[in-house]
Amino acid sequence: MASINRKSSLEKLTPLQEEIIGIFIEIAQMLSLPRSLGEIYGMLFLSPEPLTLDDLVKWLGISKGSASQGLRQLKTLGAVRPQYKTGDRREHFSVELELRKIASGFLKEHVEPHLQNTARRLESLDSQLGVTTDHLDYDFLRDRVDRLEGWHRASQEILPLMSTFLKP
Amino acid sequence: MASINRKSSLEKLTPLQEEIIGIFIEIAQMLSLPRSLGEIYGMLFLSPEPLTLDDLVKWLGISKGSASQGLRQLKTLGAVRPQYKTGDRREHFSVELELRKIASGFLKEHVEPHLQNTARRLESLDSQLGVTTDHLDYDFLRDRVDRLEGWHRASQEILPLMSTFLKP
DNA sequence: CAGATTGTTCAAATTACGTTGAATTTCCCC
């Protein structure tokens, strides 16, 4: 009750817009990304014109901090692009609409680092295994480590394929 | 200090075993799954013999509840298989070693439900869009919704491919 | 069937994660 509605309060979205943003929130959940990323991307997706950080704060009712960090993450994913408007100091943002680019950004950002780290760990495992000659279960461990390495290789081979199968 | 070490306290893993389990913990993180799933799978992966729930509690130092729920999730993923040993009431578990099966279990469990739900939402969007004739930005929204639907279709087509590219 | 063993459930505690908002920094314009 008694909701003030002065100049900088939040604007109202249509049910249709809410629903579309809801879909992006669900996509974010599917990718285990923060809800705010879905909201922000969805909002920009719905806007014919690039929006500023402040627009997002107003429309979505999120904090400036959230908007700022969310936009940063979306930028590093390549899901959102800064648009420089002449005569306006504020940064405006529009969405990347090519799924392939967003997907590869996601992989580069959220999958590759883990794979690289796993690669490092597996190498070190290999050398440790060499030293461990004492147990009679060497063969068993060797087999398991080999299998892990096989999985790792397969994962590394699949990633680039994924982008390939999304049309340019 | 003064750590009791009676019959049911936790057993000690070798550094090599710890490291391998660590790798599975990282894989779990990569997939945004609970750490305990990584631990449990890793422990079973390391064991030549199937293990019981109690073995996992002892070796990993996790609670019975965690082990029980973790095993259930791994079962529904198809990452772990119950092994029935004659003359032993307890359920023993061994790991599934085919990456393809685990991956498809993960997709079926953690991706497909979202995709199906998105499909439902998109259909309802379509009908709502038809009603919304009032705005002049119908063309714009139509375009965006079409694009979303395109993404959705692409995702549905890619999923089955993924399993294909993991060797049987 | 009593007793013992195994496994599950779920509320509470813990931990991890995301969000907020105020302070700070950056950057532009006059």
Added chain:
DNA sequence: GGGGAAATTCAACGTAATTTGAACAATCTG
């Protein structure tokens, strides 16, 4: 260079997810 709008940072907070553990249910055994 001062003033101020725009954006970033980050500690404190709130929320959501996971883990715990004790009560409970199921299952066997003698």
